[in-house]
Amino acid sequence: MPRTSFRSAAAEIAERDTVMAELMARTGPFRLPRPTTDHFAALAESILYQQLAGAAAAAIHRRFVALFDGSLTPKSVLSLSEKRLRSAGLSGSKAASIRDLAAKVDDGTVPLERIERLPDEEIITRLSVVRGIGRWTAEMFLIFQLRRLDVWPVDDYGMRQGWTLAYGLPELPKPKELHAEGDRFRPYRTVVAWYCWQAVHESRAKPGAGRG
Numbered sequence: 001m002p003r004t005s006f007r008s009a010a011a012e013i014a015e016r017d018t019v020m021a022e023l024m025a026r027t028g029p030f031r032l033p034r035p036t037t038d039h040f041a042a043l044a045e046s047i048l049y050q051q052l053a054g055a056a057a058a059a060i061h062r063r064f065v066a067l068f069d070g071s072l073t074p075k076s077v078l079s080l081s082e083k084r085l086r087s088a089g090l091s092g093s094k095a096a097s098i099r100d101l102a103a104k105v106d107d108g109t110v111p112l113e114r115i116e117r118l119p120d121e122e123i124i125t126r127l128s129v130v131r132g133i134g135r136w137t138a139e140m141f142l143i144f145q146l147r148r149l150d151v152w153p154v155d156d157y158g159m160r161q162g163w164t165l166a167y168g169l170p171e172l173p174k175p176k177e178l179h180a181e182g183d184r185f186r187p188y189r190t191v192v193a194w195y196c197w198q199a200v201h202e203s204r205a206k207p208g209a210g211r212g
Helices: 006-016 018-027 039-049 054-066 074-078 082-086 092-106 112-117 120-127 135-145 157-167 175-185 189-205
Strands: none
Touching: 006 018, 006 175, 006 189, 018 157, 018 189, 039 054, 039 092, 039 112, 039 135, 074 092, 082 092, 120 135, 135 189, 157 175, 157 189, 175 189
């Protein structure tokens, strides 16, 4: 059975829900950035970017990648000490997390070579054993790296904010409430999550947005 495209999924969501249809019409077609071909590198980058502003994270990421001279692999990470990793600007916690990721990929605990064949929840479970990777990071990996169609990251603040804006709600829904709301969009919830993020971008782009 052929996989449904994101474009087809978006069209079906638009038929199901007028609010989403209007949001899609305003913000344009669904599009995800092209993923890297290296799952390990993608996960390492996601750890590095946690809780950092974009420019600072990008600078640290560049220095981190430069440590490996074009050969970023679990074994090359494990060959460096935590002190050497920290020389690129990583905190002690992130250096430990990167090394833990490398160790668990190397010993097969996180089976990246076959991860695309696993169901979403099993991937989340496997990744969550790594220090520094929780459910949210695993969900972002599913969406942006594996391009899975039915991911619903209810703990993501931006998605909750976007849902509130799209549906004109007086306050943010709780994750449990948003989880229930997402049921009607199965099996294409990734599309709805992405458009919730677009609702946030749209609100910030409006004249006067952010002014007191």
